[in-house]
Amino acid sequence: MKSYKAQRRLSLVFRYLLLTLLAVVWLVPIVWIVLASFSYNDTGFVSTFWPEQFTIQNYIGIFTSSQFPFLYWLRNTFVVAVISMVLSTFVTISVAYALSRLRFRFRKPFLQIALVLGMFPGFMSMIALYYILKSFNMLNLGGLILVYVGGAGLGFYIAKGFFDTIPRSMDEAAIIDGATRWQVFIHIGLPMSRPMIVYTALMAFIGPWIDFIFSGIILSSSGNPKTYTIAYGLYNMLHSTKGSSTTYFTQFIAGCVVIAIPITILFVVMQKFYVNGITAGADKG
Amino acid sequence: MFKRKDKKPPKATYREVWAKGGLASKLSFFLMGVSSLKNRQWVRGIAYLAVEIGFIVWLAFTGVSALSLLTTLGAIKKKQVVFDKAEGVYITKLPDNSVTILLFGVLAVLLIVAMVFLYVTNLRATKSLYIANRDGEHVESNMEQLKSLFDTRLHTTLMTIPIIGILAFTVLPTLYMISMAFTNYDAKHSIGFSWTGFQAFGNVLTGDLAGTFFPVLGWTLVWAVCATATTFFFGVLLAMLIESKGIKFKGVWRTIFVIVYAVPQFVSLLMMAQFLDLQGPLNNILLNWGWIAHPINFIGASASPLVARITVIVVNMWIGIPVSMLISTAIIQNLPQDQIEAAKIDGANALQVFRSITFPQILFVMAPSLIQQFIGNINNFNVIFLLTGGQPMNNNYVGAGDTDLLVTWLYNLVFGQTQRYNASAVLGILIFILSAVFSLFAYRRTNAFKEG
Numbered sequence: 228m229k230s231y232k233a234q235r236r237l238s239l240v241f242r243y244l245l246l247t248l249l250a251v252v253w254l255v256p257i258v259w260i261v262l263a264s265f266s267y268n269d270t271g272f273v274s275t276f277w278p279e280q281f282t283i284q285n286y287i288g289i290f291t292s293s294q295f296p297f298l299y300w301l302r303n304t305f306v307v308a309v310i311s312m313v314l315s316t317f318v319t320i321s322v323a324y325a326l327s328r329l330r331f332r333f334r335k336p337f338l339q340i341a342l343v344l345g346m347f348p349g350f351m352s353m354i355a356l357y358y359i360l361k362s363f364n365m366l367n368l369g370g371l372i373l374v375y376v377g378g379a380g381l382g383f384y385i386a387k388g389f390f391d392t393i394p395r396s397m398d399e400a401a402i403i404d405g406a407t408r409w410q411v412f413i414h415i416g417l418p419m420s421r422p423m424i425v426y427t428a429l430m431a432f433i434g435p436w437i438d439f440i441f442s443g444i445i446l447s448s449s450g451n452p453k454t455y456t457i458a459y460g461l462y463n464m465l466h467s468t469k470g471s472s473t474t475y476f477t478q479f480i481a482g483c484v485v486i487a488i489p490i491t492i493l494f495v496v497m498q499k500f501y502v503n504g505i506t507a508g509a510d511k512g
Numbered sequence: 513m514f515k516r517k518d519k520k521p522p523k524a525t526y527r528e529v530w531a532k533g534g535l536a537s538k539l540s541f542f543l544m545g546v547s548s549l550k551n552r553q554w555v556r557g558i559a560y561l562a563v564e565i566g567f568i569v570w571l572a573f574t575g576v577s578a579l580s581l582l583t584t585l586g587a588i589k590k591k592q593v594v595f596d597k598a599e600g601v602y603i604t605k606l607p608d609n610s611v612t613i614l615l616f617g618v619l620a621v622l623l624i625v626a627m628v629f630l631y632v633t634n635l636r637a638t639k640s641l642y643i644a645n646r647d648g649e650h651v652e653s654n655m656e657q658l659k660s661l662f663d664t665r666l667h668t669t670l671m672t673i674p675i676i677g678i679l680a681f682t683v684l685p686t687l688y689m690i691s692m693a694f695t696n697y698d699a700k701h702s703i704g705f706s707w708t709g710f711q712a713f714g715n716v717l718t719g720d721l722a723g724t725f726f727p728v729l730g731w732t733l734v735w736a737v738c739a740t741a742t743t744f745f746f747g748v749l750l751a752m753l754i755e756s757k758g759i760k761f762k763g764v765w766r767t768i769f770v771i772v773y774a775v776p777q778f779v780s781l782l783m784m785a786q787f788l789d790l791q792g793p794l795n796n797i798l799l800n801w802g803w804i805a806h807p808i809n810f811i812g813a814s815a816s817p818l819v820a821r822i823t824v825i826v827v828n829m830w831i832g833i834p835v836s837m838l839i840s841t842a843i844i845q846n847l848p849q850d851q852i853e854a855a856k857i858d859g860a861n862a863l864q865v866f867r868s869i870t871f872p873q874i875l876f877v878m879a880p881s882l883i884q885q886f887i888g889n890i891n892n893f894n895v896i897f898l899l900t901g902g903q904p905m906n907n908n909y910v911g912a913g914d915t916d917l918l919v920t921w922l923y924n925l926v927f928g929q930t931q932r933y934n935a936s937a938v939l940g941i942l943i944f945i946l947s948a949v950f951s952l953f954a955y956r957r958t959n960a961f962k963e964g
């Protein structure tokens with residue numbers, strides 16, 4: 228009995244050690260990013276793990292830089308994120324609710340078409356979107372919002388999966404009592420799906436903060452850094468300063484840390500929804 | 513979905529509506545909405561009529577010309593100097609801008625299809641009005657119809673705006689790019705290009721790009737298999753480690769790993785590229801510890817292809833294992849314990865339990881989402897683009913490096929030096945076919961699971 232207990236303890240110690248080792252391996256690069264943002268460096272790259280010289284100048288620099296208007300980027304991204312959050316959530320929830328709770332002739336074909344459209348690589352449509360927006364003089368933040376909202380109609384899978392789990396008996400009871408479907412939607416569907424709405428909204432809000440591709444294609448032609456969003460602004464900053472003998476590279480890292488912290492926290496908080504979304508996504512229903 | 517098994521004969525055929533219907537019904541075949549107007553459904557009638565008038569005006573002023581230009585994509589392909597007899601001077605004619613012509617042509621086709629769709633709904637409405645009048649049933653009033661938009665026709669209200677968005681920002685661009693695959697739009701024909709049928713497909717599959725396409729396709733598949741398999745397998749192991757008996761603060765452990773995934777990828781991957789640089793911290797640490805004598809070139813321009821490929825797969829594990837761990841955790845917590853208990857009583861050790869019970873069960877539950885992840889990895893733009901940018905470059909390839917996937921190559925063909933727009937469209941279609949084949953497989957499996 229004693230040896231069994233000792234064996235158990237040894238196994239536990241071993242597992243804790245392994246887990247700690249893995250956690251260290253996983254976190255080292257992240258810790259390094261934070262450390263690098265505090266390092267004084269004017270060589271254009273950071274080659275040591277532990278900074279030779281600590282400074283908070285990078286954070287002051289990124290907020291006051293005239294060449295890289297970080298505050299404008301923050302403002303632009305915030306405006307885009309808020310507007311696209313409101314509109315995208317409206318669009319996504321409408322589509323998901325209609326597809327999940329209502330039955331109509333076009334429902335099945337719509338699901339199939341959405342499935343097929345989802346299989347085309349998103350990049351394929353980028354050039355086309357560029358020309359479409361260009362021909363309507365929309366290569367600006369407004370166009371970017373339209374692109375985000377326009378794509379929201381196809382991001383209904385997670386929300387639909389959620390609506391599918393709410394029992395329909397309540398809807399039916401309300402309709403027997405004389406409620407219209409709109410009333411059911413407003414007074415039953417929406418209140419019961421509050422967590423889903425929050426999740427959809429936050430996801431739509433995060434989108435513009437991490438998208439550097441679409442924003443780059445749409446905003447780069449203006450050539451005016453004040454119109455960039457944060458992800459493209461930082462990405463562009465890295466490409467124009469990497470390897471040059473300035474402190475811009477470490478400022479770039481500071482900028483990254485500033486926006487990565489809130490996004491990381493949001494993501495960690497919402498991991499449960501995310502998992503549900505992935506596991507539900509396999510079920511096309 | 514709920515197709516009636518016993519198909520009833522329709523209450524009236526369109527032929528009957530046409531033959532026996534009144535003047536309004538007959539007119540509705542040409543002027544949309546007339547029969548609605550006759551039945552005092554003002555809003556619907558006026559909406560139909562306005563749409564039709566708008567459509568005809570558009571067709572007359574720009575639609576016809578957009579469609580006719582679509583057949584040739586513009587007559588003038590190259591910049592040319594011609595003698596203008598009327599003026600008696602030489603004038604320079606710029607090539608027609610085929611990009612815009614193609615765009616508006618596709619838009620015109622899309623609008624016509626939408627119009628046909630509306631026309632059919634108009635006919636359907638006409639027929640149901642005819643039936644209601646013939647059988648003396650209740651005819652919806654204007655107000656009732658408006659109210660039904662919030663009741664029996666709520667789906668119309670909810671779906672209209674999203675569908676317009678999808679048409680404009682997904683369907684139109686996709687159709688546009690598909691048609692681009694059948695032109696010769698490239699660096700040589702950057703303004704005026706023309707239809708060339710399947711020539712661009714030929715270039716990619718057997719022509720000058722074949723030498724790049726097949727190796728890149730091969731690496732894409734190898735990458736997708738490796739990336740999916742490694743993240744899945746180690747994700748399951750990590751989940752089991754955290755879930756195993758005796759480990760405390762499971763949530764905290766999970767969060768530590770999830771943090772890596774939660775950091776925006778353009779931050780974590782761009783910085784990872786710096787971390788792995790020839791002069792980066794990792795090489796420095798390893799040199800200081802004396803583990804290596806020379807810095808290893810993981811992902812730089814002069815890295816060896818094999819090292820770079822292994823590096824991207826390893827870095828992808830860093831990003832991907834946490835997600836996979838989260839999903840497997842959810843599954844493991846719901847696994848039936850009785851089989852495992854029984855096996856343990858029979859004397860199976862932990863490894864045997866894992867190999868013969870837990871792992872197969874997880875694999876069984878996760879198979880459909882694994883195939884989705886596989887497709888996601890085929891299209892995994894971020895990891896390659898941000899980490900290596902396709903490097904090391906391969907001189908035998910056209911506009912691609914050794915770590916480039918089909919999607920990043922597609923991106924390079926458009927935004928890089930080569931400017932093979934038509935080839936990029938062809939690639940998009942081929943990637944679509946690839947994804948579609950695997951999805952089809954996935955959904956067949958899913959259905960098999962559901963039935964079995």
